[in-house]
Amino acid sequence: MTRPRIVIVGAGFAGYRAARTLARLTRFRATVTLLNPTDYFLYLPLLPQVSAGILEPRRVTVSLPGTLRRVRLVLGEADRVDLDGRTVHYTDPEGGRGTLAYDRLVLAVGSVNKLLPIPGVAEHAHGYRGLPEALYLRDHVTRQVELAAAEDDPVTRAARCTFVVVGAGYTGTEVAAHMQRLTDDLVHRHPLRAGMRPRWMLLDVAPRVLPELDERLSRTADRVLRERGVDVRTGTSVKEATHDGVLLTDGESVASRTLVWCVGVRPDPLVEATGQPLRRGRLIVDPYLQVPGRPEVFACGDAAAVPDLDHPGRSTPMTAQHAWRQGAVAGRNVAASLGLAPAPRPYHHRDLGFVVDLGGAQAAANPLGLPLAGPLAGAVTRGYHLAAMPGNRARVTADWLLDAVLPRQGVQLGLVRSWSVPLDTASPELARTAGGPPGRPDT
Incomplete structure (x- = not known):
C-alpha cells in the first residue's frame, strides 16, 4: 500500500x-x-543577542536535516x-x-x-524577523558609530548616533536593550567628541512598554531601559520617515540614520x-x-x-x-x-509565564506567575531559553561564558546589505530577483 x-x-x-x-x-x-x-529552524528569541555580538549567528539556527532524520526537506x-x-x-x-x-x-x-501606511517607512526602515536583518542591524549600528567617531559636523555626528526603534513589544524592547549596551561598548573604542554618547529611542503608541505582557514585567523593563539612558516614548510613533530622520506623531523631528521596525507581525x-x-x-x-x-x-x-x-x-x-x-x-x-496515533485532542494551553532578556544580568520574568527581576530573572531567562531550544545548547552556553569574560568583537562583517533586507518581507520575489541595490544608500 x-x-x-x-x-x-x-x-x-x-x-x-x-x-x-x-x-x-x-x-x-x-x-x-x-x-x-532555509535548511534551518531559527530560534527567534535569541536574535537580539546575535545583533549585539553575544552569540554567533549559527548558534540560533538548528539544522533541519540534522535533527529531523525521518523527514524529507524540500527547500x-x-x-x-x-x-x-x-x-x-x-x-x-x-x-x-x-x-x-x-x-x-x-x-x-x-x-x-506588519506594514502601516506611514510615508517613508517601507523605504527607510528595516524589520527584525530573521537572521539577515539581525546581521544587517549589527553591521549598520557598528558602521554608524565608526563614521560618527570620524565626523567633523556635529549635526551629522548626532544623527548617526541616534537610533530609533518603533514598537515596544517583546522584540523591540529586547532589541533596544541589547543594542544600547553594544553601542556603549563601541564608543569606548571610538570615543565621540564633546562627551557625546549614543542615543536610543523606543517608541510605541501603547501606554506602556510590553503592553501585551504582565504589567509588572512592563514596569521592570521600563525602569531598566530608562536607567541605561534609553529614551522611552509611550503614546508616540512615527508619522513620516526619510533618509535623514523621522517625524514623530507628537510633532518632534528626530535626525537619525537608523529606524528599526518592530511594530508587530x-x-x-x-x-x-x-x-x-x-x-x-x-x-x-x-x-x-x-x-x-x-x-x-x-x-x-x-x-x-x-x-x-x-x-x-x-x-x-x-x-x-x-x-x-x-x-x-x-x-x-x-x-x-491517519490511524497512526491515539484519538486527537484539542489544543489547550497552560501559561507558564514569559521572560524578557534586557541584556547583561538584567531581565524580567514571571515563571508560573511569579514576578522576578534582576540577576535572578536573568538566570531564569537563560535557563528557559536553553530548555526551549531544540539544539545548540552547549554552543550557546559556551558563547555566554565567553561573553562574560572577553570583550566583544566590534567589527563589520559586510555580509548583508541594506537592499537585500527590505521591510516588506511579504514579497519574497523581491529578494529572489534583486540583482543589486536599487539605488538606496547603505548608510
Missing part, C-alpha cells in the same frame, strides 16, 4: 515541532515532507496551495518551480512584518490566498487545529486563529510559546487522522 503523504509548510516554531512530532509518531508509516526556504517558498487538487506549488532557491501532493497538509507559514499572505475564512488575517481552525470543511488541512502557529478554550470567543495570541505547543498538537492530530 502507498504510504500517506504529509506535507508541512513552514519550519518555524509550529512547523518544526509538528515535523518532529510526526517523525516520531509515524515511524516510516507515512511520508513526511517539510517545505521551507522552497510556497507560492500557492490548491486545496481542491491537494497540491502545494513552490519556488526553489534557484527559481525552479515544483509541486508537492499531499493527503494531509499542515500550514505553519508563520508571519511577516501579520500572518503570511499565503494564508489569505487559500480562500478560506479568516479571523484578523488568520486561518480559522477548530480546537483540533483542523480547517472547517477541509478535514485534511491543519493549521497552527501565527497562521491560525486557534480558539482559546479558557477564553471563549478569543483566539490564542501570536507567540512562540503557543506556536511550539500547537505544532505538537497538530502533529499528533494529523497522525491520529
Whole structure:
C-alpha cells in the first residue's frame, strides 16, 4: 500500500515541532515532507543577542536535516496551495518551480512584518524577523558609530548616533536593550567628541512598554531601559520617515540614520490566498487545529486563529510559546487522522509565564506567575531559553561564558546589505530577483 503523504509548510516554531512530532509518531508509516526556504529552524528569541555580538549567528539556527532524520526537506517558498487538487506549488532557491501532493497538509507559514501606511517607512526602515536583518542591524549600528567617531559636523555626528526603534513589544524592547549596551561598548573604542554618547529611542503608541505582557514585567523593563539612558516614548510613533530622520506623531523631528521596525507581525499572505475564512488575517481552525470543511488541512502557529478554550470567543495570541505547543498538537492530530496515533485532542494551553532578556544580568520574568527581576530573572531567562531550544545548547552556553569574560568583537562583517533586507518581507520575489541595490544608500 502507498504510504500517506504529509506535507508541512513552514519550519518555524509550529512547523518544526509538528515535523518532529510526526517523525516520531509515524515511524516510516507515512511520508513526511517539510517545505521551507532555509535548511534551518531559527530560534527567534535569541536574535537580539546575535545583533549585539553575544552569540554567533549559527548558534540560533538548528539544522533541519540534522535533527529531523525521518523527514524529507524540500527547500522552497510556497507560492500557492490548491486545496481542491491537494497540491502545494513552490519556488526553489534557484527559481525552479515544483509541486508537492499531499493527503494531509499542515500550514505553519508563520508571519511577516506588519506594514502601516506611514510615508517613508517601507523605504527607510528595516524589520527584525530573521537572521539577515539581525546581521544587517549589527553591521549598520557598528558602521554608524565608526563614521560618527570620524565626523567633523556635529549635526551629522548626532544623527548617526541616534537610533530609533518603533514598537515596544517583546522584540523591540529586547532589541533596544541589547543594542544600547553594544553601542556603549563601541564608543569606548571610538570615543565621540564633546562627551557625546549614543542615543536610543523606543517608541510605541501603547501606554506602556510590553503592553501585551504582565504589567509588572512592563514596569521592570521600563525602569531598566530608562536607567541605561534609553529614551522611552509611550503614546508616540512615527508619522513620516526619510533618509535623514523621522517625524514623530507628537510633532518632534528626530535626525537619525537608523529606524528599526518592530511594530508587530501579520500572518503570511499565503494564508489569505487559500480562500478560506479568516479571523484578523488568520486561518480559522477548530480546537483540533483542523480547517472547517477541509478535514485534511491543519493549521497552527501565527497562521491560525486557534480558539482559546479558557477564553471563549478569543483566539490564542501570536507567540512562540503557543506556536511550539500547537505544532505538537497538530502533529499528533494529523497522525491520529491517519490511524497512526491515539484519538486527537484539542489544543489547550497552560501559561507558564514569559521572560524578557534586557541584556547583561538584567531581565524580567514571571515563571508560573511569579514576578522576578534582576540577576535572578536573568538566570531564569537563560535557563528557559536553553530548555526551549531544540539544539545548540552547549554552543550557546559556551558563547555566554565567553561573553562574560572577553570583550566583544566590534567589527563589520559586510555580509548583508541594506537592499537585500527590505521591510516588506511579504514579497519574497523581491529578494529572489534583486540583482543589486536599487539605488538606496547603505548608510
